[in-house]
Every structure is written in C-alpha cells, then in structure tokens.
Amino acid sequence: MGLESYIVGVVGVLQLEVLEYRLLNEYSAQLLMNQLPYSVARWVYAEDKKLIENIKGLDNGMLVYDKKDRPVILVNNEWSLNWILDRNPGIQFLTVPADVEKI
Numbered sequence: 180m181g182l183e184s185y186i187v188g189v190v191g192v193l194q195l196e197v198l199e200y201r202l203l204n205e206y207s208a209q210l211l212m213n214q215l216p217y218s219v220a221r222w223v224y225a226e227d228k229k230l231i232e233n234i235k236g237l238d239n240g241m242l243v244y245d246k247k248d249r250p251v252i253l254v255n256n257e258w259s260l261n262w263i264l265d266r267n268p269g270i271q272f273l274t275v276p277a278d279v280e281k282i
Contacts, residue, residue, distance in 0.1 A: 186243055186253075188220060217241065217253035219260050221272035235266040249276055 189195055195212065202208040217240070225231050231250050234242060240254035240263070252272070254260050264272060271277075 186215065215241075215253065216255055219254045219256060221252050221254075221260065221274065222276045223250040223252055224271040224273065224277055225269055227269065230267065230269050234263065234270065236263040245276070247276070249278075 187195070187198065189198075199210050199212070202210050222245075223231050223234070223242075231242070234252065237252060237254075239259060240252055243251050243253060245251055252260075252263065254263065260272070
C-alpha cells in the first residue's frame, strides 16, 4: 500500500470536508490531513531557474510544484510575501500561472 502526499488549497473548510467525505465514501480512501499555516500562494517565474531554487527570505514559507510542475511559493501572509518580493528582484510572483488562458 503506497502513501502519497499532496497539498490541497481551498477557500474554506467546507471544501476540505467534502474532499474527505468523497475520498472515503466514493473511493474507500483513508485521508490523513495536516493543516499548513499558509494563506498566500504565488506562482514563481524567472529567466534563471537557479533564482527560484534559491529564493531569499523563504524561511517561513515553502516552495512546492503544482500538478503541471510549475513552482509555487506558499507563505503565511501578505507581509511575508512582501518580504520575499523585496529580496528577489529577478523573480516574478503571480497570483495565477502565466500560462492560464484569459477569459
């Protein structure tokens, strides 16, 4: 039996309850959840990928990759995000991925 780890971002707690219910009742999948302290996510872009790997000021955050393997930072709040923005001038931090189609 394999153990997979995923980070799921939601807007409200109800979404997590629905996810847990459906996984258990529709797929018989047990779920162990740990809440992370992050409330801000930004997709990260830079010409030099080493800049992303060495983001300055991410001590209280996390660099993860979405399902399309795009780098995303997770931080506690806007203040933490601004701290990182000030220390990484060669990196773009976007609220949505750059390759998302505009409606």
